[in-house]
Amino acid sequence: MTIHRPILLIGGGGKTGSRVARRLEALGRPFRIGSRSATRVFDWKDRDSWAAAVDGAQAAYITYYPDVTVPGGVDDIDAFVRLAVDRGCRRLVFLSGRGEEDAERAEQALIGSGAEWTVVRAAWFMQNFSESFFLDGVLAGEVAFPADGVTEPFVDAEDIADVVTMALTQQGHAGKIYDVTGPRLMTFAEAVGEIGKAAGRDIRYVPVTVEDYVAALKEADVPEHYIQLLVYLAREVLDGRNESVADGVSRALGRKPRDFCDYARDAAASGVWGA
Numbered sequence: 001m002t003i004h005r006p007i008l009l010i011g012g013g014g015k016t017g018s019r020v021a022r023r024l025e026a027l028g029r030p031f032r033i034g035s036r037s038a039t040r041v042f043d044w045k046d047r048d049s050w051a052a053a054v055d056g057a058q059a060a061y062i063t064y065y066p067d068v069t070v071p072g073g074v075d076d077i078d079a080f081v082r083l084a085v086d087r088g089c090r091r092l093v094f095l096s097g098r099g100e101e102d103a104e105r106a107e108q109a110l111i112g113s114g115a116e117w118t119v120v121r122a123a124w125f126m127q128n129f130s131e132s133f134f135l136d137g138v139l140a141g142e143v144a145f146p147a148d149g150v151t152e153p154f155v156d157a158e159d160i161a162d163v164v165t166m167a168l169t170q171q172g173h174a175g176k177i178y179d180v181t182g183p184r185l186m187t188f189a190e191a192v193g194e195i196g197k198a199a200g201r202d203i204r205y206v207p208v209t210v211e212d213y214v215a216a217l218k219e220a221d222v223p224e225h226y227i228q229l230l231v232y233l234a235r236e237v238l239d240g241r242n243e244s245v246a247d248g249v250s251r252a253l254g255r256k257p258r259d260f261c262d263y264a265r266d267a268a269a270s271g272v273w274g275a
């Protein structure tokens with residue numbers, strides 16, 4: 001009988017981590033969550049908390065909060081990867097962002113680490129509309145964001161979790177970079193339209209300038225570092241560089257990625273968007 005050491009899931013209560021946790025549970029694989037509220041506290045802002053979280057873990061899923069592009073993010077990933085390898089963690093899976101230069105710099109820490117590494121480089125998550133920064137807009141019937149006309153191949157966090165779980169638990173994924181996207185390019189207006197249809201509500205996308213967007217976030221008391229992150233994503237990551245679909249989901253899983261309609265139907269059925 002193979003005895004498996006636990007897998008550390010950093011941000012294991014988050015959008016992708018919680019889904020990976022559910023899959024590991026179903027597989028009967030031991031895991032532990034690394035976050036500020038976990039039993040074994042892991043805080044990216046407190047390096048003294050890292051060793052206890054990773055000690056004894058055979059593999060780690062690394063997500064950064066709120067995004068690896070915030071100041072200090074790449075250094076933190078680099079330092080964590082070194083520590084994890086020193087402490088005997090042999091397999092590392094990193095959630096990266098498509099088209100983000102800092103995320104690609106962080107990937108280098110894994111690639112040079114000596115561990116078995118896999119990079120999952122994700123497009124924008126569909127779940128941003130139901131579990132993250134666009135939820136309030138959807139509930140209010142109006143999603144205002146500076147992304148007029150840009151298309152994005154939104155990816156389902158369920159697909160990301162399938163790829164990550166496979167990379168954490170099975171052979172054959174070491175040394176691979178999986179660019180994971182959904183099956184089609186969509187504008188924000190189209191995405192919000194699908195959500196309206198699935199939720200049976202009138203919800204519209206409103207294109208705004210970056211300046212107006214920032215002013216609205218400030219008025220809503222959104223923290224400055226979070227505003228900077230959203231502006232970076234709108235100005236740089238959504239400048240057209242990611243207007244293509246990629247085959248990471250089918251390369252890793254041998255099946256097509258889930259469509260936005262499937263996501264919207266399931267999210268609507270969960271009740272997250274109201275009646």
Ligand SMILES: NC(=O)c1ccc[n+]([C@@H]2O[C@H](COP(=O)([O-])OP(=O)(O)OC[C@H]3O[C@@H](n4cnc5c(N)ncnc54)[C@H](OP(=O)(O)O)[C@@H]3O)[C@@H](O)[C@H]2O)c1
Binds near residue numbers: 044045064095125132
């Ligand atoms: N959203 C997208 O469209 C998108 C696209 C591509 C890549 N990404 C990448 O995805 C990553 C985030 O992954 P995710 O969306 O699955 O996670 P998430 O939902 O943002 O993760 C939230 C979790 O992080 C924990 N957390 C918050 N602050 C922390 C800290 N200081 N130290 C440790 N844990 C902390 C929280 O738990 P506690 O409250 O218990 O600490 C929470 O459960 C980012 O690096 C982002 O760049 C996102």
